[in-house]
Amino acid sequence: MIQILSGVATHAVALLLYPGLAAILAFGGLVELVWMRLSVPEPGWPELSRRRPTPVAGTIAVGAILASVQLAAPYNLVPGEERSIVLAAVGLAFTVWAELALTVEFVAEPGLLLVIQMCWLLAVLGPAVQPESLRPQVLGNVLVPGLLPVKLACAFLYLLCLPALMRLWPLAPPTERRGRRRLDARRVLTWFPYCGLFTTLFFPPQGDDAPGLLRFFGLTVLVAAVVIVAGIVVQRRGAGVVRGTYTRVVTPFAGLVLATVVATSILMK
Amino acid sequence: MLEAGAAFVAWLGMSVVVLADGRRGLALGIVLVTAGLAVIVFQGAGPIAAGALGVGGAAAALRRLTHGPSGWRVMPPGSTPRVVLCVAAGILVLWISFSATTAGDSALRFAILTVLGLSVARVLSSDEPSTLLTAIALLALGIAATVGIGSLSHGLGAVTQSEWPYIAAALVAALAGWLPVRTANVA
Amino acid sequence: MWRESAEVVVFTAFALAFALTFAPAPTQRRSLMFRGGVGLAGTIAIAAVPTFELSLLALLVLGVLHAAVNGKQSFATRLRAPVLAVALLALALVFARAQGSDVLGRFAAVGLVAGLAAGIGLLPYLHPFDPEDPVSASPIAWFAFIGPVLAVVVVAGTHGVLGPDAGGAFGATLVGVGLVNVAWGGVAAWSTENTIAAWRYSFIADWGLALCGFGLTVADGRRAALLVIFSIVLCRLPLYVASRQALREKALTERPVNLVVAAALAGSAPFAGFAARVLLLRGATQMFWPLGLVLAVAMLLWLPGSLRLGRSLGLPRGRRALGVALVLALNVAVGLYPLPLLQAAGQ
C-alpha cells in the first residue's frame, strides 16, 4: 500500500508540476506570447479571460497533462517503462475536438481537420509499427539505418500537421476576430506536449542532468520556433492556398508515409 | 405355355377394361383379368391363393354387371388413344418381362405389370366412378399377385407362404364395387 | 423397423386425440372421430401387417375411402394420387424382386420414391387442394396422418432389398425430391396469397426435410427424419387444427403466443424443429458437406412463412389456448431432450 501511495504521489507531482500542468503553462504561455507578438503586431498585451473555464478547457488540460508526462523530459518522475506513445497520442487527440462540444462555430473545417489529425496519428504511431515498442524514448533512440526513412518521413509529416492542429492556420472560425485578442488557452495548454512529443519521438533521449535538461528544452523551443515560422508563412498564404495544400499535398504525403511504413515492415521482416 | 396364354388373357382383360365404358364391358374385363391372374397364381401359390383371387374377381364382376353405365360401350368414339395405350403398354411390358428381367416367372411379371400399369392409367384418365372402382379392384388383385415374384427373404422382398395378401386383395376387390360414391363431390 | 412405425402411429394417435379434445364444435367432433378413427385404423394396418403387399392394400383402401369423403374435390380427382402411389410402389416391388441388370434396382428406387411422394402428396405428385375443404377431407390428412407411417414403412422396407447401387440411387433421389419440396414449400408458404394454402405449403416444406433425412443413409439422417415427422404430426398439425377457426374469421394477431408459435413452426431453438435440423446437418456433414450448406441455407426459408402462420393462429382462448400451450411445451421438451423419443424408435 505504501508503494502504491508513493506512486500516486509521484505521478500527482508529475501531472501537476513537472512535466505536467505547471511546465505546460509556463512553456505554453511564453511561446503563445511570442506567437501573438509575431503573428499580429498589436500594441499592448493580450488580456486573460475572466469567465469560469468551460469543460473544454478542463478536457484539454486533462489530455495535455496526460500526454506531457509521457515525454522523455529529463527528471520526469514517471519511470521510462511506464510511458506510452499511445497515451500521448490519444491524450493530445482529445484536445483538438473539445471545443466542438460547445458549438460548431468554434471549429473551422472540421472535416479537413479530422483528416489532418489522422495524418498526425500516423506520424506519431507509424514509427512504432516495426520496432513493436511503445516507449517514446525508445522510438526516439532508434538509429537503425533501415528505420530512418520512416522516422524522417514521420517527423516531416508531424511538423506539417502541427500548424493546423495548433490552429495557427488562417482558417480560424469568425468568432475569434472580436475585440482585443485574448490568450488562447487551448494553444497554451498544447504547445509543450506537441513540441515535447516531437523532441521525444525524433531525437535521442537526454540524460537526467542539467545539460540534458538544456538540450531537451533547447530542442523543444527549436521545434516551437519552427512551428511558429511555419504558422506565419501559412497565415500569409491565405485560406485558399492552405486548404489546397493540406488537401492536395499533405494528405497524399501521408499516404506515402503509410507506404513507407508498410515497405519498411516488409523489408525488415 | 398355359401361363403365357393366361398372361395374354390378363392383358386382353385389362385392354377391355381400358376400352369399355359400359358395365358389361367392364365386367367382362374383370372376368378375363381374374381368370388370367388366377391361372398364373395357381402355378406358383397354390389353389387357395388362386381361389381367393377368383372369388374376389367374380364378386367384383357381378357387382359391376349390375351397377354403372348400361351396355358394353367398348371402344366408344375417340378411344383411339386408349387402343394405342393398350398395344404400346403390352409391347413394353412384354419386353420388360421376358428380356429385361430374367428368372422363371416372366408370365406372372407380365400379368402384374399389365394390370398395375393399365389400371392406374385408367384411374388417371376417367371420371366415371364405376370405371374407377373397377380399376381399383383390379389394382388390388395385381398387388396381391406380386407376392409370387422373386425369392428374397426380408423387407420389401419378403415372400410369405401365407395366403393373407390374396384374401385381403379379394376382399378389397369385392367390396370396392359397393362404395357409395356421389358423382360430383362439389357442394 | 416396427418400433419406428409403432412410434409414428402413437404420434398420430396423440394428434387425433388433440384434435378431438380441442376441436371447437361438437358437430365437428363426431365426424372427426369417425374419420379420424378410420384413418388411425388404416395407419395401424399399414404399420402392423406382416408384408409390404398388405400395406399397399391398406393404403389403397385408405385412399379410396379418403377420396369418397365429401369435400370440394371430385372423387376421381382425389383418387388419382393415392392410386398412383400404390401402383408405383407395387411396380417398384416387382422391379426390386425381379432378377436382371442393375438398372432394374434403380428403377425400383425411383418407383419407391415416386410412390412415396404421391402417397404423401409432395412434388411432383401434389394432391388437389381446396382451402374450403375440412381438415379430414384435405391433403393435410395425408401429410400429417397417413404419410408419416407410409414413409417409415417404405423406407424401412427398402433395407436389404435394394443393392448398394440402387440404395444409393434411392437415397439420392429422396434427397433430390426433398430439396425440391423444401424450396417449393418454403417459398410458396411465404408468397402465396391464401393463408390456408400457406399452411399446406409449410407441410410440404417440412416433408422435404424429412425426405432429405430419409435420403441420408446414416443413422443421424433417420433420427432427423423421425424428429421432423414428430414436429409435423405433433406441432404443425395440432397448431393448424387450432388455427382453423381464426383462419375462417381471418383474424391476424401479433401477441407473444403468435410469435412463439411462429418460432415453433420455423424450427427455431428450443423447439423440436431445431433439434431435427441439427441432426440433419450432422447427417449431411457425414455424407457430403456441401449438402449441409445447402440445407442450412434452405432452413432459413421457413421464417417468413412461419411468421405469417403464427399470426394466423389468432388469439387462442380457453381450451384452445391450453391445447396450444401443451403442444409448445411438448415440442420444447422434445427439442431439448429428444433422446427418449429416438431410443423408443430404436434409433
Next chain:
Amino acid sequence: MPSAAVLGPVVIPLLAAAVIAAVGLARFDLGRTAGAGGAWGCVAALLALWLPVRSSVELILGQLGYGSALDLRIDGVTFAFGLMIAVPIAVLLTLQPRAWPQTALSLLALAAAMAAVEAGGVVLTAIAGGTVATLAVVMLETEDPRAPRPSWALLLAGWLGVAWVGVILQVVGGTAVYTAVPVAAITGPVFAVLAASAVIASCLFPWRTWLAVLWRRPSLRAAAVTIATVYPLGFYLLIRAYELGDGRYPHPLFNVGLAVLGIAAAFAAAARAQAAATRREFFGEVIPGFGGFALTAIAIGTPLGLVAGLILLATASALVACLALLPDRAGIASVVAVAAAVGLPPGLAFGARVVGVEATFEAGDFLGLIGVASAAAWATWMVAGARAIGLPGGRGRPASETFAGVAMLIATLTLVAGPALAVIQFGMANPVAAEVMQATAGTLTGGRVAVVTVSSVLPVVTLFVPLLLIGVAIYALTDISAIRTQARPAIFRIPAAASLERFRAAVRAASVPDQYRTILNLKQLEAAAAGGSPVFWLAALVALGFAVTR
C-alpha cells in the same frame, strides 16, 4: 461445491419466469420485484459459484439425442460473459416497469443466454443461442410490432451456422465439447464458418444494423434486453474458438481479417455517429462502436488483446443499461454518458482502448497498422462525441422507463473505474485468457495495480488516480452552460451511405417489365402437378428414371 449448482444461473431466472407467468395468467402482476429477484438471483448464483473457487465447475448428465450430452460448465469465460449479460438485465428489470409477459420473456431470454455461455459444447451453445434469438424477436415484436427489430432470418442463420460447426466437429473430431475437440478438427473452412456465424449472430458489420436501429424504437425496454442478451454471444464464440484451437486461430489471416472487420465496424459507427441528427441517434451507434473495438482487440490473438476486448465488452454492457435509462434531454447525465462512450481519460473505456491499441503494436508484423487505424477510428469517435454533446436530445421516451440519476451513476462509474482497470483485468479477464490461451496467458502480469504489456507498463492506479482527481477538480470549476444545443451539420458525409441507400432502394423497386411473359409459370406448373394430369406425372416419373440412370 456440488456440480449440480451449475444449473443455478439458468434455473433461477427460469423459475422466476414461470412464477410470473403463472401468477400473471391468474390476472395478478407481481411487478418488478419478481423480475428483479430472478435476475439478481442469477447474478448471485454466478458469483457464488465462481468467486469461492475461481476454477471450473462442470455438470455432465446423459446424452440428449443429437450427439451431445447435457454438459454445463462454469469457468472463467462463463463467469465473465455471464456477468456481462446478467447485470445490465438485472438493473433494467429492477428499474423499468414492464407488463408481466415482457418480464417473463426477459427472464427466459436471460436463462437461455446463461445456458448458452454455460454450455460445454458448440451444439448446446447453438441451441441455447438460437433460443435467445427467438425470444428476442418475440419480445421486440410483441412490445411494438411496427418498430424496427432484427431480421429473424439473420439471427437464425447465425445460430444454424454454429449448429453446423458443432455437428462438423462431432463428425470430424468425435466431439463438440470445447475442452475435448482435437485441434486438428479446427481446419480453416470450419473456423471460417464459425467466425462467419459468430459475426452474423452479433451483427458485427460495418453498415448500420439492428444494433443501431433498435435504439430508435419508441420504447427501449425490450431493445435493451435484446442487446444485452444477443450481442455478447458472438464474441463469446470467437473467444471459445481460441479454446478450440488451443489458443490460436487456424491461420493468422483470420486474426487480421476479423481485426480489420472490427476496425471497419468501429470506424463506420463513428462515421454515422458524427452525422447523427439527434443525441439518441448518436447513442445508437455507441454499442456497435464498442463492438468494433472489442472485436479488433480480441481478434489480435494475444492475451493482452483478449483482456482488452473483454473489458471493452464489459464497459459496453454497462453502457447498454446506462443508455436504456438515459432520458432524451440535455443535461449533465447526457454529457457524462457521451464522455463515457467516447472514452474520455482516465475512464475504463479509455484504459481498455489504450491497452487494445498497444496490444496491436506488440502483436508483431503489420498488426501495428491496425493500431494506427484504431487510433484514427477513436479520433473520429472523439469528433462525434464532441459534436453530440450539443445535439438536440431526440424524439423523447416514456418517462416511466428513464432514470437520469441511475444512468449518470453508471456512466460516472465507468469513468471513475479507470484506475480499477487492472483489478477488473485480474478478476474477470485474466481467468478467461488462462482458460482459452493457456500457453500464452502467463504473460499477463501486473497484478491489481498495473497492466503490463511487452514493452511498457500502464500504471492504471498510480497514474489514473491523480489524473482522475485533477480532472474532477478542473471540471468542478467549469461552467457547462456554455454548451449550445443546436442542430449541427455532419463533420463529413459518408460517401458510401448514400449510394448504399440508393442501391437498396433500387433493389426494392426492381420489378419485371409489364411486357415480360414468363415461359415457366409456376402457378400453372403446380396446377398440373396437383391436377393429376397423367402426362405431367408420367413426365416426372421419366425424369426421375433418367436422373438415376446417369
